[in-house]
Amino acid sequence: MFVNRVRRAGDNHVPDTEKPASAGKEQPRRRQARGERRIAQLLQAAASVFCTSGYSAASTNAIAREAGVSPGTLYQFFPNKEAIAIELGDQLMHRMRETYGEALAPVDPATPLEEAVAAAVDRFIAFNTEHPVFFTLMHGTDIPGRIAEEHDALHSTLVGRIEGLLSSLLPDTPQDVVTRTAHVCLGIYKAGLELVLTHEGAEREAYVQEVKNVLIRYLEPLGGDRLGRA
Amino acid sequence: MFVNRVRRAGDNHVPDTEKPASAGKEQPRRRQARGERRIAQLLQAAASVFCTSGYSAASTNAIAREAGVSPGTLYQFFPNKEAIAIELGDQLMHRMRETYGEALAPVDPATPLEEAVAAAVDRFIAFNTEHPVFFTLMHGTDIPGRIAEEHDALHSTLVGRIEGLLSSLLPDTPQDVVTRTAHVCLGIYKAGLELVLTHEGAEREAYVQEVKNVLIRYLEPLGGDRLGRA
DNA sequence: CCAGAATGCGAGCGACCACTCGTGTTTGTC
DNA sequence: GACAAACACGAGTGGTCGCTCGCATTCTGG
Known part of the structure; x- marks a missing residue:
């Protein structure tokens, strides 16, 4: 049984005006300002780690550590490393x-x-x-x-x-x-x-x-x- | 406690005339013709796998499989993937x-x-x-x-x-x-x-x-x- | 102020992978 | 033929890493 988590990471910009229409799947998940900040932090950290280690050698834990958050927090905003x-x-x-x-x-x-x-x-x-x-x-x-x-x-x-x-x-x-x-x-x-x-x-x-x-x-x-x- | 295995992989050419002199460490390990053939096989297989997967994505097991030998046999001739x-x-x-x-x-x-x-x-x-x-x-x-x-x-x-x-x-x-x-x-x-x-x-x-x-x-x-x- | 959602945590799970070990088979040598 | 050494096997081990889960904390709308 899968969790219904996350699944919405590529959503910065278009922050408001959710589209509640369409088929009943993938319900919104409103993002707070804190979350947007975290996402920016994580992306910056990822950029840094990717630069020094390359993509596959970069571990998600290392990215989270670089961003100063826990691994779990990272996966709150991104479904996976890719x-x-x-x-x-x-x-x-x-x-x-x-x-x-x-x-x-x-x-x-x-x-x-x-x-x-x-x-x-x-x-x-x-x-x-x-x-x-x-x-x-x-x-x-x-x-x-x-x-x-x-x-x-x-x-x-x-x-x-x-x-x-x-x-x-x-x-x-x-x-x-x-x-x-x-x-x-x-x-x-x-x-x-x-x-x-x-x-x-x-x-x-x-x-x-x-x-x-x-x-x-x-x-x-x-x-x-x-x-x-x- | 370490094993005294292998440790001699870069030795093709200079197949005969071992140098029994020098400090008493790293004793020879005479190689049979079969072994030389295996090494060539393994290197060829490694070349093939590296080409298609890249170095780090290539697993040693895949190389061994490509060469038609078991993982253990691979490590008979090479101390590690590198x-x-x-x-x-x-x-x-x-x-x-x-x-x-x-x-x-x-x-x-x-x-x-x-x-x-x-x-x-x-x-x-x-x-x-x-x-x-x-x-x-x-x-x-x-x-x-x-x-x-x-x-x-x-x-x-x-x-x-x-x-x-x-x-x-x-x-x-x-x-x-x-x-x-x-x-x-x-x-x-x-x-x-x-x-x-x-x-x-x-x-x-x-x-x-x-x-x-x-x-x-x-x-x-x-x-x-x-x-x-x- | 108070549900409920979003956020945050970090130990831990499962899969994968480099590498090992005990055991059996082949080869060279006397 | 007998002994040792080289070769071969493949299940198994330890470690890493992507990712999860239960629970605590913070925010937001009413």
């Missing part, structure tokens, strides 16, 4: 969408290649340095299937955006070449991100510049003279 | 040294950049497609410390080799720039390797070519006209 990573991933994905929306959306063919690349790289790297967990969750080989799906979805979205950007810069190019080029660009960025994150200060800045150089030099010869060479 | 990965890593490292010795050693400044890059990339990619475990062991975030050390050692060695190659091509370049460039090159290669391994056939070949393109276009502008432009 749900913590899911919620963390969802929140990051949400903020990510805000960021890369600005970073890649404006496919203005007037802007020169160097500026476009520099702006996109800067934004993405800023996001990853602000949220180190993101890198851990997206690059861990031991992550639960659901997060891997989110990663794949993000990856596909990014490739799609880059494809759009590329095909507006290189109009007469076969689709498969555009797709491949987009994948290569994203791969270059990921490799560069790793290098950037393992360095500090001036050295880090130098690597950021190198990533931009690699991308620009890779893309420049493709467009003939259509890519504004400033 | 030792299996170590031995596997050592063997791969050995073959790797043979490969990259040929791939990066000849720092002949006469060969044009494109050829040097193409040769190195081809060899390394061939090695990784022949030994998929290598990629798993070197990129897993959940690997034991000892393998991580081996990975770091290999990484440093490779960076050193690339530095040598670069500074012979770009003589009047500050050392820190050379080092950074070498790291970037290796990063590009690794990212490319991942792309290559996730594709098959003609698509794979196309990605191989792209990796070469990225490296060449990245390095070409650095050397002024010293880099032979064919």
